[in-house]
Amino acid sequence: MTELDQKTRTELEAAAFRRLVQHLRDRTDVQNIDLMNLAGFCRNCLSNWYREAAEERGLPVDKEDSRLVVYGMPYDEWKSKYQTEATSEQKAAFAVSHAATHKDH
Numbered sequence: 001m002t003e004l005d006q007k008t009r010t011e012l013e014a015a016a017f018r019r020l021v022q023h024l025r026d027r028t029d030v031q032n033i034d035l036m037n038l039a040g041f042c043r044n045c046l047s048n049w050y051r052e053a054a055e056e057r058g059l060p061v062d063k064e065d066s067r068l069v070v071y072g073m074p075y076d077e078w079k080s081k082y083q084t085e086a087t088s089e090q091k092a093a094f095a096v097s098h099a100a101t102h103k104d105h
Helices: 006-026 032-039 043-056 063-071 075-082 088-097
Strands: none
Touching: 006 043, 006 063, 032 043, 032 088, 043 063, 063 075
16 A cells, blocks of 8 residues: 555545445434444444544544544434334343443443
């Protein structure tokens, strides 16, 4: 692979992030618990990582603002429109593999 300067690398990473966020916005059928059970992260994780990156740079981004970046709408609105009740199987899989490390889901 060609060696990239830091500016170009950051631009490419930002473009990939924006594409991932848009993909997650488009795939409202995919529930956060499905993402957690399959990939070990979800939309909330991504919004938390965004907020943490802002905080590392001294930028005030609160939880709701970072979720707005990822969800494209207020979190409560997204939940009421798209979130379904997790099945017992989804909850059991989550409890086994993620409950200890991901408490905000």
